[in-house]
Amino acid sequence: MSDLEKTLRAQSPMAEAWRMFRRNIPAMFGLIILIMIILTTLYGAFVFTGDPYEIVWAPHEPPLLTPEFPLGTDYLGRDIIAGLLTGGAPTLAVGASAAIITMVIGITLGAFAGYYGGWVDTLLMRITEFFQVLPALLFAMVLVTLFSPSLITIAIAIGVVSWPQTARLTRAEFLRIKELEYVTAARAIGAQNGLIMWRVIIPNAAPPLIVSATLTVGVAILFEAGLSFLGLGDPNKMSWGLMIGMNREYILDAWWPVTFPGLAIFLTVFSVSLVGDGLNDAFNPKLRER
Amino acid sequence: MPINYILKRLGYGLLLMLGVVVLNFFLIRLAPGDPAVVIAGEMGGATEEMLESIREEYGLNKPLLTQLWIYVSSVAQGDLGESFFFNQPVSKLIALRIGPTILLVIVAQILSIVIGVFLGVLAARKPNGIMSAFVSVFATIGYAVPVFWTGIMLIILFASTFPIFPVEGMQSVKLRDANIFIRSLDITHHLVLPAFTLAIIYLAQYARLSRASMLEVLGADYIRTARAKGASERSVLFKHALRNAALPILTIAGLQFGNLISGALLVETVYNWPGMGRLAFDSILRRDYPTIMGVLFFASAMVVIANLITDLSYRLADPRLRGKS
Numbered sequence: 001m002s003d004l005e006k007t008l009r010a011q012s013p014m015a016e017a018w019r020m021f022r023r024n025i026p027a028m029f030g031l032i033i034l035i036m037i038i039l040t041t042l043y044g045a046f047v048f049t050g051d052p053y054e055i056v057w058a059p060h061e062p063p064l065l066t067p068e069f070p071l072g073t074d075y076l077g078r079d080i081i082a083g084l085l086t087g088g089a090p091t092l093a094v095g096a097s098a099a100i101i102t103m104v105i106g107i108t109l110g111a112f113a114g115y116y117g118g119w120v121d122t123l124l125m126r127i128t129e130f131f132q133v134l135p136a137l138l139f140a141m142v143l144v145t146l147f148s149p150s151l152i153t154i155a156i157a158i159g160v161v162s163w164p165q166t167a168r169l170t171r172a173e174f175l176r177i178k179e180l181e182y183v184t185a186a187r188a189i190g191a192q193n194g195l196i197m198w199r200v201i202i203p204n205a206a207p208p209l210i211v212s213a214t215l216t217v218g219v220a221i222l223f224e225a226g227l228s229f230l231g232l233g234d235p236n237k238m239s240w241g242l243m244i245g246m247n248r249e250y251i252l253d254a255w256w257p258v259t260f261p262g263l264a265i266f267l268t269v270f271s272v273s274l275v276g277d278g279l280n281d282a283f284n285p286k287l288r289e290r
Numbered sequence: 291m292p293i294n295y296i297l298k299r300l301g302y303g304l305l306l307m308l309g310v311v312v313l314n315f316f317l318i319r320l321a322p323g324d325p326a327v328v329i330a331g332e333m334g335g336a337t338e339e340m341l342e343s344i345r346e347e348y349g350l351n352k353p354l355l356t357q358l359w360i361y362v363s364s365v366a367q368g369d370l371g372e373s374f375f376f377n378q379p380v381s382k383l384i385a386l387r388i389g390p391t392i393l394l395v396i397v398a399q400i401l402s403i404v405i406g407v408f409l410g411v412l413a414a415r416k417p418n419g420i421m422s423a424f425v426s427v428f429a430t431i432g433y434a435v436p437v438f439w440t441g442i443m444l445i446i447l448f449a450s451t452f453p454i455f456p457v458e459g460m461q462s463v464k465l466r467d468a469n470i471f472i473r474s475l476d477i478t479h480h481l482v483l484p485a486f487t488l489a490i491i492y493l494a495q496y497a498r499l500s501r502a503s504m505l506e507v508l509g510a511d512y513i514r515t516a517r518a519k520g521a522s523e524r525s526v527l528f529k530h531a532l533r534n535a536a537l538p539i540l541t542i543a544g545l546q547f548g549n550l551i552s553g554a555l556l557v558e559t560v561y562n563w564p565g566m567g568r569l570a571f572d573s574i575l576r577r578d579y580p581t582i583m584g585v586l587f588f589a590s591a592m593v594v595i596a597n598l599i600t601d602l603s604y605r606l607a608d609p610r611l612r613g614k615s
Contacts, residue, residue: 132593134310135552135593136549146320146579147322230559252445255446262439269434270430270431277430
């Protein structure tokens with residue numbers, strides 16, 4: 001391809017990133033697994049009618065022995081497949097909404113700190129450092145225990161403990177971008193601070209923030225799983241972490257009730273982080289010409 | 291290193307701890323319900339007399355700022371309140387539990403840095419080799435595995451199939467009265483699985499980070515000079531390159547400490563390790579808030595101290611920062 005053709009074929013940055021992403025085999029592999037997990041979870045949440053709490057068979061039926069229960073049953077005789085199908089929804093919902101909360105808090109505080117500098121920056125960064133001192137899981141446990149263990153509380157608790165990194169990243173991006181010429185140009189034509197922050201700088205800071213958002217989803221899912229495992233999740237919603245927590249006492253009698261939900265959590269976070277790595281590469285101009 | 295700088299960092303650390311105390315105070319007040327009932331623990335079934343004595347002790351009938359002052363000054367004197375479930379002062383409960391947690395966290399941290407950096411250096415030697423691919427895959431997997439699940443899987447593996455490591459607790463009951471040497475060996479033996487479980491996640495991250503950091507450094511001129519003067523490959527990698535690549539690793543090691551404590555909480559629960567995480571879990575189940583708040587306070591203090599140590603060692607490791615404040 002000649003240089004001229006390359007120029008003519010130039011596309012929007014997002015289309016260009018997608019072209020890069022598509023050629024990245026691990027990233028596409030992750031994306032496909034993730035889509036399959038999301039579809040299965042949607043099926044479990046909206047189509048599947050089985051009750052994961054219902055006792056349907058003898059306890060601790062091993063996998064592959066009974067055709068109706070291919071993954072076996074747990075310590076009470078509940079179908080593990082039913083648990084896996086319905087247990088994804090709380091995990092994914094909390095993971096996604098906690099990531100959104102994290103991004104909203106982190107980007108807002110980071111943007112103000114980086115853009116205005118001075119005492120605003122000092123104050124906001126002190127707050128950020130303070131939140132980084134609190135051990136995240138412990139603090140989330142405290143929040144969930146003090147307030148009710150509903151999915152919303154859990155999502156907020158995870159969001160409240162994980163925003164500092166996003167704030168630091170956003171601040172760094174703002175510090176870099178606000179010195180660039182197009183920001184000066186925007187200011188020269190009379191753009192207000194708000195417009196410059198949200199319409200000029202944020203779109204240009206989007207690539208690292210999108211990557212960080214993806215990784216945050218992974219972290220949030222692990223958090224939700226950890227909280228549910230400890231029995232601090234919503235007790236009325238079956239979730240993968242809860243399945244592991246409930247069957248923990250009996251691991252030496254039966255390995256399968258804890259193994260499969262753990263694999264489900266692992267696969268979800270694994271695929272999310274493959275996608276995140278792929279996005280990171282796709283947005284990196286240094287890798288683009290290869 | 292200027293003493294002023296150390297004092298400044300110490301003062302800042304104390305300020306952060308004061309922040310944690312104030313946060314603890316407001317969390318209890320923000321929780322739905324009567325704070326006295328919250329402090330007594332909802333499962334306790336506290337009598338009216340007990341509630342009255344709590345109100346008296348914490349000054350719950352006084353204005354909010356007075357209450358805050360009472361709380362902060364009693365924490366400053368080492369009084370974190372009384373656990374109504376364990377029927378003991380919280381500070382005493384934590385004093386018993388903090389040692390095992392520090393042991394677990396530090397051993398896991400050392401394990402993950404040493405093994406992780408070693409793998410990362412090996413991988414950086416051939417950026418497109420098998421070792422490099424292995425480190426990348428392993429790092430992504432290590433990041434994605436829930437730590438409590440790794441622990442459970444290892445328990446299943448080592449409890450019945452390969453019963454060479456204990457899967458529960460910190461000491462064997464029958465060795466409790468043995469001499470100190472035997473007991474240390476016993477604790478080390480019990481420590482293998484929990485420490486390794488906790489180390490796996492971070493090990494993967496350090497491997498990835500040190501690989502990236504080494505790759506950057508290996509392209510530098512002074513590495514070419516070192517090779518040109520005939521330094522051995524090992525000396526180039528571990529003396530010339532790693533020393534320069536170590537700074538970002540050190541930064542992350544400091545930042546990771548808080549996460550490590552969160553991870554320790556889950557690992558302690560899985561292995562019944564008698565540390566603060568286990569205590570936090572037990573007290574949360576019993577809604578024993580004074581204990582929970584005490585654990586939060588001490589866990590944050592550990593992070594503050596770890597950050598302080600990282601900060602100071604950073605200055606020792608980077609000659610450019612020495613002498614500045």
